[in-house]
Every structure is written in C-alpha cells, then in structure tokens.
Amino acid sequence: xxxxxxxxxxxxxxxxxxxxxxxxxxxxxxxxxxxxxxxxxxxxxxxxxxxxxxxxxxxxxxxxxxxxxxxxxxxxxxxxxxxxxxxxxxxxxxxxxxxxxxxxxxxxxxxxxxxxxxxxxxxxxxxxxxxxxxxxxxxxxxxxxxxxxxxxxxxxxxxxxxxxxxxxxxxxxxxxxxxxxxxxxxxxxxxxxxxxxxxxxxxxxxxxxxxxxxxxxxxxxxxxxxxxxxxxxxxxxxxxxxxxxxxxxxxxxxxxxxxxxxxxxxxxxxxxxxxxxxxxxxxxxxxxxxxxxxxxxxxxxxxxxxxxxxxxxxxxxxxxxxxxxxxxxxxxxxxxxxxxxxxxxxxxxxxxxxxxxxxxxxxxxxxxxxxxxxxxxxxxxxxxxxxxxxxxxxxxxxxxxxxxxxxxxxxxxxxxxxxxxxxxxxxxxxxxxxxxxxxxxxxxxxxxxxxxxxxxxxxxxxxxxxxxxxxxxxxxxxxxxxxxxxxxxxxxxxxxxxxxxxxxxxxxxxxxxxxxxxxxxxxxxxxxxxxxxxxxxxxxxxxxxxxxxxxxxxxxxxxxxxxxxxxxxxxxxxxxxxxxxxxxxxxxxxxxxxxxxxxxxxxxxxxxxxxxxxxxxxxxxxxxxxxxxxxxxxxxxxxxxxxxxxxxxxxxxxxxxxxxx
Amino acid sequence: xxxxxxxxxxxxxxxxxxxxxxxxxxxxxxxxxxxxxxxxxxxxxxxxxxxxxxxxxxxxxxxxxxxxxxxxxxxxxxxxxxxxxxxxxxxxxxxxxxxxxxxxxxxxxxxxxxxxxxxxxxxxxxxxxxxxxxxxxxxxxxxxxxxxxxxxxxxxxxxxxxxxxxxxxxxxxxxxxxxxxxxxxxxxxxxxxxxxxxxxxxxxxxxxxxxxxxxxxxxxxxxxxxxxxxxxxxxxxxxxxxxxxxxxxxxxxxxxxxxxxxxxxxxxxxxxxxxxxxxxxxxxxxxxxxxxxxxxxxxxxxxxxxxxxxxxxxxxxxx
Numbered sequence: 001x002x003x004x005x006x007x008x009x010x011x012x013x014x015x016x017x018x019x020x021x022x023x024x025x026x027x028x029x030x031x032x033x034x035x036x037x038x039x040x041x042x043x044x045x046x047x048x049x050x051x052x053x054x055x056x057x058x059x060x061x062x063x064x065x066x067x068x069x070x071x072x073x074x075x076x077x078x079x080x081x082x083x084x085x086x087x088x089x090x091x092x093x094x095x096x097x098x099x100x101x102x103x104x105x106x107x108x109x110x111x112x113x114x115x116x117x118x119x120x121x122x123x124x125x126x127x128x129x130x131x132x133x134x135x136x137x138x139x140x141x142x143x144x145x146x147x148x149x150x151x152x153x154x155x156x157x158x159x160x161x162x163x164x165x166x167x168x169x170x171x172x173x174x175x176x177x178x179x180x181x182x183x184x185x186x187x188x189x190x191x192x193x194x195x196x197x198x199x200x201x202x203x204x205x206x207x208x209x210x211x212x213x214x215x216x217x218x219x220x221x222x223x224x225x226x227x228x229x230x231x232x233x234x235x236x237x238x239x240x241x242x243x244x245x246x247x248x249x250x251x252x253x254x255x256x257x258x259x260x261x262x263x264x265x266x267x268x269x270x271x272x273x274x275x276x277x278x279x280x281x282x283x284x285x286x287x288x289x290x291x292x293x294x295x296x297x298x299x300x301x302x303x304x305x306x307x308x309x310x311x312x313x314x315x316x317x318x319x320x321x322x323x324x325x326x327x328x329x330x331x332x333x334x335x336x337x338x339x340x341x342x343x344x345x346x347x348x349x350x351x352x353x354x355x356x357x358x359x360x361x362x363x364x365x366x367x368x369x370x371x372x373x374x375x376x377x378x379x380x381x382x383x384x385x386x387x388x389x390x391x392x393x394x395x396x397x398x399x400x401x402x403x404x405x406x407x408x409x410x411x412x413x414x415x416x417x418x419x420x421x422x423x424x425x426x427x428x429x430x431x432x433x434x435x436x437x438x439x440x441x442x443x444x445x446x447x448x449x450x451x452x453x454x455x456x457x458x459x460x461x462x463x464x465x466x467x468x469x470x471x472x473x474x475x476x477x478x479x480x481x482x483x484x485x486x487x488x489x490x491x492x493x494x495x496x497x498x499x500x501x502x503x504x505x506x507x508x509x510x511x512x513x514x515x516x517x518x519x520x521x522x523x524x525x526x527x528x529x530x531x532x533x534x535x536x537x538x539x540x541x542x543x544x545x546x547x548x549x550x551x552x553x554x555x556x557x558x559x560x561x562x563x564x565x566x567x568x569x570x571x572x573x574x575x576x577x578x579x580x581x582x583x584x585x586x587x588x589x590x591x592x593x594x595x596x597x598x599x600x601x602x603x604x605x606x607x608x609x610x611x612x613x614x615x616x617x618x619x620x621x622x623x624x625x626x627x628x629x630x631x632x633x634x635x636x637x638x639x640x641x642x643x644x645x646x647x648x649x650x651x652x653x654x655x656x657x658x659x660x661x
Numbered sequence: 662x663x664x665x666x667x668x669x670x671x672x673x674x675x676x677x678x679x680x681x682x683x684x685x686x687x688x689x690x691x692x693x694x695x696x697x698x699x700x701x702x703x704x705x706x707x708x709x710x711x712x713x714x715x716x717x718x719x720x721x722x723x724x725x726x727x728x729x730x731x732x733x734x735x736x737x738x739x740x741x742x743x744x745x746x747x748x749x750x751x752x753x754x755x756x757x758x759x760x761x762x763x764x765x766x767x768x769x770x771x772x773x774x775x776x777x778x779x780x781x782x783x784x785x786x787x788x789x790x791x792x793x794x795x796x797x798x799x800x801x802x803x804x805x806x807x808x809x810x811x812x813x814x815x816x817x818x819x820x821x822x823x824x825x826x827x828x829x830x831x832x833x834x835x836x837x838x839x840x841x842x843x844x845x846x847x848x849x850x851x852x853x854x855x856x857x858x859x860x861x862x863x864x865x866x867x868x869x870x871x872x873x874x875x876x877x878x879x880x881x882x883x884x885x886x887x888x889x890x891x892x893x894x895x896x897x898x899x900x901x902x903x904x905x906x907x908x909x910x911x912x913x914x915x916x917x918x919x920x921x922x923x924x925x926x927x928x929x930x931x932x933x934x935x936x937x938x939x940x941x942x943x944x945x946x947x948x949x950x951x952x953x954x955x956x957x958x959x960x961x962x963x964x965x966x967x968x969x970x971x972x973x974x975x976x977x978x979x980x
Binding site for chain 2: 213
C-alpha cells in the first residue's frame with residue numbers, strides 16, 4: 001500500500017482534490033459548477049462574471065473617435081495606413097494581373113513566371129526544384145478553365161505585400177526584443193497569445209479600423225504571420241557567439257555596424273527560416289482573409305464550397321498546395337544557399353543567373369508578341385478536372401455513407417455523447433484546482449498561478465459552457481490523433497524512404513485549405529460531432545506524426561549501439577529504449593496537435609457545432625469586435641494552459657533523461 | 662547571403678515608403694464599391710449592376726464580402742450599394758443600418774423571395790399529406806437520428822441567420838429538434854448525401870436558389886404568415902406563443918445604398934433607383950451559373966445581352 005502511494009503520489013496529488021470537488025457537486029449550489037453571472041456593468045446585461053466584452057467594445061468605441069493631438073482620430077490614422085497598403089497593392093496587382101493601363105504595360109505573362117521559376121530553381125538548388133517551380137506555374141496556367149490563374153495572381157499579389165511587411169515588422173520587433181530585455185518580456189506573452197488566437201477573433205476589429213477588401217486581408221495576414229519571424233530573429237540574434245561579437249568590437253564596429261554587418265549576417269539562417277515561416281503563414285491565411293474581403297483563391301474556394309461545387313473547390317485547393325509547397329521549397333533553398341565565389345570571364349560567365357533571367361524576360365516579352373499563348377493560355381485550351389473530381393468525391397461519399405453510418409451512430413451514442421456529458425458536468429472550481437495542482441507539481445507556484453488565471457478568465461468571461469464543449473471536441477480529437485499519429489510516426493521512422501513519404505503527405509495536408517474537408521465530412525457523417533471531429537483529426541494528426549518521427553530519429557547513436565550490444569530485440573529497442581527517449585518530443589508533438597486542433601475546431605464551426613466557434617461566427621456576423629476577441633482569448637487560453645503544462649512536463653522528462661540540465 | 666538580406670530590406674523599405682506616399686494622394690470616393698457574396702444570382706447581379714454603371718461612365722470595384730456584415734460596412738461608407746437585400750435573411754441587419762441614417766432603402770424589386778423548411782419530393786411516398794406541416798409532424802420519427810432522442814431532425818441555417826425555427830417548433834408543439842448547420846454548404850452537403858441514399862431529410866432552403874434547379878422538392882406549408890404572428894402571442898393557433906406561423910411566402914427583395922451615394926455618384930444613383938429585377942431575371946442569373954455552368958463574368962455579359970431593352974431603359978435614367 002505504501003509503495004502504491006509513493007509510486008502514484010503525483011497522480012494522487014492532482015486527482016484526489018479534483019475527484020473530491022467533482023463528487024461534492026450535488027451538494028453545492030449552482031455557482032459552484034457554472035460560473036455565476038455578476039452585476040458588474042449592469043445586472044443581466046452581460047453574459048459572465050466580469051464584463052470583458054463590454055470593456056473591449058468600449059475601448060473600440062473610444063478609439064474610433066479618439067483624437068490624437070486633436071488633429072485626427074485614431075481610426076483616421078488606421079484608415080490612412082490601410083490606404084497606403086492599398087496603393088502598394090494596386091502596384092503589385094498591376095504587375096501580376098491588372099497591368100499598368102496608363103502606361104500600356106501588360107501584366108506579367110505566365111510564360112515569364114514559368115521561365116523565371118525554372119531558372120531560379122536551377123540556380124538555387126538544381127533540376128528538381130526547377131521542375132517543381134515550372135510545374136506549379138504550368139498547372140496554374142493550364143487548369144485555368146475556371147479562372148485559377150487570375151485567382152492565383154490575385155493571391156500572389158496580396159502575399160507579395162503581406163509577406164515582406166510581416167517579415168520587416170517581425171524583424172524589427174525581433175531586433176528590439178533581442179536588445180532590450182524589458183521589451184522582450186513585454187512582447188513574449190503577446191506573441192504567445194497572438195499565435196494561439198483564432199483568426200476569426202480579430203477579423204472584426206481589423207474590419208472596424210482598417211476597412212474591408214484586400215488591404216484589410218493584408219493587415220489580418222500580417223497579424224497572423226509576423227510572430228514566428230520575431231521569435232526566430234530573437235533566437236538567431238541571441239545565438240550569435242561571443243567570439244564573433246568580440247571580433248566585431250575589436251574591428252571597431254559602431255552599434256549599427258555591429259547590428260547590420262555582424263549580428264544579422266551571423267543570425268542569417270534563423271532569419272531566413274523566419275522568412276520561410278512568414279510565407280507559409282501568409283498562405284495559411286488565404287481562405288480566412290477572404291472573410292474580410294481578400295480577393296483571390298480563398299474567396300472563390302469558399303464561394304464554391306457554399307454552393308457544393310466540391311470538385312471546383314478541390315481544384316483551387318490543389319493550386320494553393322502547389323503555390324505553398326513551391327514557395328516553401330524555394331525559400332528554404334534560398335536560406336541554405338551559400339554565397340558563391342565570383343567566377344572568371346565575361347558577364348555571362350560571371351553572372352549566369354542574372355543573364356539567363358534577362359534572357360527569359362526578354363524572350364517571354366518577344367513571345368507575347370508572337371502568340372497569345374505566351375501571355376495567357378486562351379480559355380478554350382485550358383482544362384478543368386472538377387467534373388471528374390466531383391464524381392469521384394460523390395462516389396466515395398455515397399458508397400461509404402451506409403457502412404460508416406453504423407460507426408457514426410455507435411460513436412455518437414456510446415462514446416461522444418457520454419464524454420460530452422462528462423465534460424459538461426465539470427465544475428469550474430474543480431477545473432481550476434486541477435490545472436493549478438498539475439502546474440504546482442510541474443513547476444511550482446508561478447506556473448500554477450498562471451494556468452489558474454487562464455482558466456479563471458474563461459470561467460469569468462461567460463462562455464464557460466461553450467468552452468467545455470470545445471474542450472471536449474479537442475480532447476477526443478487529441479486521443480484519436482495520438483492513436484493515428486504515433487503508430488504512423490513509428491512506422492515512418494524505420495527508414496529514410498518511409499520518412500520522406502510520410503513527410504510529403506504531412507506537407508500536403510498541412511497546406512491544403514482545411515475548409516475543403518468539411519463538406520465531405522458532412523456527406524459521410526451528417527451534421528454531427530463525428531463529422532467535426534473527423535475534420536479536426538485529419539488536420540491535427542500532422543504534428544504528432546512529425547514529432548514522433550523527429551523524436552525517434554534523433555536518438556543519440558551511442559545509446560542505440562549500447563542497446564544493440566546489450567542484446568535488445570527490435571521490439572525491446574523500440575519500447576524500452578527509443579520510445580522513452582523520444583517521449584519528451586512526443587509530448588511537444590501533442591502540444592502542437594492541440595494547437596492545430598484548436599485552430600481547426602473553429603473552422604469546424606462551419607459544419608455546425610454548438611461550441612465557441614458558433615459564438616465567434618455570431619460575433620463575426622454582428623460585427624461585435626469585443627465578443628469576437630474575448631471568445632478568441634478563451635480559445636487561446638485553453639491552448640496556452642495546455643501548452644504551459646505540456647512544455648513543463650516535457651522539460652521535466654528531458655531533465656530526467658539527462659538531455660538538458 | 663547577407664547580399665539577399667540587404668536586398669530584402671531595401672525592397673521592403675521601398676514598399677513602406679511607397680505606402681506612406683500613398684497616404685498623401687489616396688482618394689476613395691472615385692470608385693463605386695459593390696460587394697459580392699456567395700450565391701450565384703447575387704454574384705451575377707453584382708456584375709450586371711457594375712457593368713451597367715460602367716456603361717454610364719462610372720468606375721466600379723467588386724469586394725468579396727460577408728452578406729450580414731455588409732450592412733454595417735454600407736452604413737460606414739465602405740460599400741456603396743447592395744442590390745439583393747432579402748427580407749427573411751437580412752431584413753433585421755438592413756433595418757438596423759437604415760436606422761443609423763447611413764443607408765437609404767432605395768428600391769423594392771418585383772422579385773419576391775421565400776425562405777422555409779423544404780424537403781426533396783421523394784419523401785412524399787413515405788410521408789403522405791406533405792407539404793402540410795401537420796403531416797410532416799406525424800412522420801417525425803422518420804427524420805430521427807442517433808443523437809436526437811427520438812425526435813425528428815430539421816437541418817436549419819447557421820444561428821446567425823436568426824431564423825426562429827426552434828421557437829416555431831415549440832409554438833406549434835412539433836416533435837422535432839433544430840440542428841443548426843454552420844454554413845449553407847453544410848446544409849447542401851446534408852441534402853446531397855440524403856438524396857443519394859433516398860433518405861428522409863428536411864432542410865432550410867430559399868427561393869430563388871440553385872437547389873430548386875438541382876433537386877426536386879417543395880416547401881412545407883406552415884400556417885400562413887401574418888405580421889402579428891411575430892409580435893402578438895395571442896395570434897394564431899397557439900395563443901401563448903409567438904412564431905406559430907410560417908415565414909412570409911412573398912418576402913421583399915430590395916436595393917439599399919449608402920447615404921452619400923447620390924452625392925458621390927449621381928448617375929449611378931439614378932440608374933440604381935430604376936434598376937428593378939423581376940423574379941425570372943433573378944432565376945436566370947442563377948441558372949446561367951448553376952445549371953449552365955457559366956463563369957460569373959460571362960453570365961453577366963449574357964444577361965446584359967439578353968435584356969438589352971431593360972438595360973437601355975436603366976441607362977436612360979442617368980441622362
């Protein structure tokens with residue numbers, strides 16, 4: 001008995017109080033399990049204990065009419081920023097698809113983009129990359145019966161503005177944060193919240209202050225895309241070794257020279273990785289930015305989905321994947337490209353890349369005068385496979401509907417409905433105690449108080465019941481993701497070939513606009529929690545798979561050799577050596593999976609779930625900026641609570657294993 | 662490598678300075694902003710409106726926009742004209758925006774709209790007496806699902822469409838529960854799956870809509886709508902509840918414009934004041950896209966071509 005206690009003391013420490021609070025629930029009044037409403041800000045006028053929503057809305061109202069120096073209002077300032085962005089957008093739109101009418105200049109012909117992608121691909125890495133770039137633009141131009149090419153150009157012209165701006169803003173924040181401790185400490189939590197805030201929650205505020213249309217889409221994209229750039233800049237600048245800095249000091253660098261000639265070049269690889277992340281984040285926002293009027297692939301994809309043209313939406317989704325993977329690989333190659341030694345000889349020999357680019361540009365301009373095929377493939381020669389895709393989707397969903405129907409009903413009645421009921425019966429006080437005790441066990445008081453405040457915020461905001469439903473969907477999905485992702489990761493980590501296959505699948509699913517899964521999910525499982533969880537699982541299984549592979553493949557070689565010499569069988573090696581060592585990474589994978597699931601659970605609101613996502617859409621419809629933001633924060637705090645605890649747990653395990661001290 | 666970074670920074674700085682210079686000469690009142698939503702007749706209609714404005718020498722821009730938030734934006738002046746204001750779906754938002762004084766209720770089209778519970782026609786074989794609502798209620802068990810506790814399931818629109826279906830079910834004492842889809846797409850996916858399996862389904866639908874051209878079906882006939890039904894509990898068959906009736910069978914379709922539209926674009930305002938779409942016109946716009954598979958812009962061109970007389974009469978108003 002004593003042994004039992006000492007072995008499970010950590011679990012008992014957390015579970016006993018939690019179980020007690022849950023068990024006494026029938027004896028307690030209702031404020032004990034559902035957070036009470038209060039009379040702050042007027043009785044009955046607010047949904048929760050503390051009128052957060054009202055405060056935010058009052059803040060927005062104040063800012064709308066607040067005059068800076070009595071000269072112009074804050075809103076006029078933000079509106080003029082968006083006008084500025086609009087004028088840059090007009091410029092990129094002219095380059096990509098509108099042309100400069102006044103100057104008589106046509107937009108870039110597709111053949112030029114095609115040629116440049118090939119030349120650039122060859123220059124950066126080799127023929128494989130060139131093939132990818134060429135294939136991308138060829139797909140966009142050829143499969144353009146329904147206008148994919150123009151839509152892609154609209155999307156690209158928005159990304160051409162949002163990606164550089166996010167990179168610049170991220171870089172600036174990163175530099176200041178790396179230099180000024182106080183700024184860093186203030187910025188860090190903001191970055192955490194921004195990265196876990198559902199996009200929908202700030203769309204309304206962006207629309208209020210920056211208007212609508214592509215310019216607002218760009219602003220929303222920047223908000224989403226700059227945090228990883230800042231993080232990686234900080235990481236890079238802090239990682240610059242002391243020797244390099246000292247060399248800079250000895251060479252007599254001024255402060256600015258030090259920054260621009262020494263530190264930033266040394267942090268190059270982190271910064272380039274940051275740019276890569278920015279581009280990917282921008283592409284991930286393509287569909288969501290269309291909610292506030294961004295033109296391009298995202299908007300058309302949604303419109304086609306809303307009219308059940310799945311084949312056409314799928315075709316657009318493939319275009320998004322193609323663009324994303326191309327930009328990703330190109331920017332990665334750019335990050336890895338080493339500076340080249342200057343070659344001897346004439347201009348063409350010394351600058352093969354520049355000269356061949358010029359050749360492509362000139363050649364394609366000449367081609368546009370010879371044949372219309374060069375500037376745009378004429379519509380009658382373009383193709384679309386949306387009809388075939390449609391019948392394929394239809395065939396699959398129709399033939400699987402009945403067999404899966406039994407599974408759906410079983411899941412609903414025996415697993416999901418009881419689990420949901422169990423979650424809904426959680427008293428809020430017990431949940432706060434639960435996370436607090438885990439936090440205390442893992443990292444002492446500070447961590448405990450942080451996570452308890454997060455949960456208290458959700459309880460006090462008035463969306464507690466909805467948040468529990470969101471939590472239930474996320475937790476169920478998390479379990480299913482782990483059941484899929486961990487075995488898949490184990491299988492894939494066996495050899496390089498498998499790893500590559502699985503990683504490519506992960507890349508595709510991660511960049512494929514997740515809205516497309518929603519309707520086939522409904523066609524398979526009807527409007528129910530099963531279809532929502534199905535959609536969440538498809539998207540959120542990616543990180544757990546990736547991290548399992550990473551964890552298993554990065555075990556120090558000497559440990560593996562040691563286990564071979566001590567005579568481990570394959571199975572023993574996996575379960576007794578590799579899995580325990582990879583456990584901290586798998587925990588981090590679970591953490592990422594949770595973040596993905598929280599992102600997707602909001603999107604799954606389009607199926608029709610009765611959780612926070614439904615409330616956030618309601619807020620979106622009625623332009624209630626405060627409500628949107630507060631619900632967004634509730635979601636973010638669910639994520640951050642789990643994030644804090646899982647990261648602390650992972651660190652604790654790593655320490656135990658001796659990976660970090 | 663530093664070379665690249667330098668270039669990137671230079672590019673970005675150029676863009677930033679461009680954007681700052683853009684602030685100085687920005688001018689917003691020159692272009693008419695027309696929102697595009699996510700259903701076919703509106704998309705085609707928006708381009709028809711835009712193209713007719715262009716014929717009168719105006720500049721237009723199409724902005725993809727949510728069909729509810731658009732009214733706030735129109736009151737703020739970000740959007741100039743909404744030419745398909747549906748009574749059932751957007752009446753409340755529209756009235757609210759008119760009340761702020763930022764939006765003018767300009768014109769009521771000849772076309773009428775209807776939004777109601779709807780079923781595919783094959784259900785009549787197993788559920789006799791349809792489309793009467795009491796007949797539907799009598800076979801509620803056919804519409805039951807694993808998670809509905811024996812009640813029939815009605816697939817309603819998203820909660821933010823503010824339909825009073827749950828109240829209706831309650832007031833009429835129906836053995837149904839309302840399941841709100843999260844988007845129009847989810848409703849059609851439900852319908853499509855049910856039709857493929859010949860299974861009973863009753864959904865929220867409206868007319869004119871592409872669904873009517875794709876699947877054969879009928880609206881449920883509830884007690885006829887009366888304005889008193891939604892305001893006076895004693896009206897109707899349930900003396901203690903509101904909403905004991907159907908939705909209006911002849912809802913309005915309106916055009917709304919921003920309050921400064923007349924001042925900024927007098928010609929376009931004159932055109933919009935007489936640009937009246939009939940029911941068949943709206944049907945045609947939807948059918949070009951939904952049945953004939955045309956792209957939006959081509960469909961708008963065809964519409965203008967086939968309605969040259971109407972277009973000329975609209976343009977005449979500008980002079």
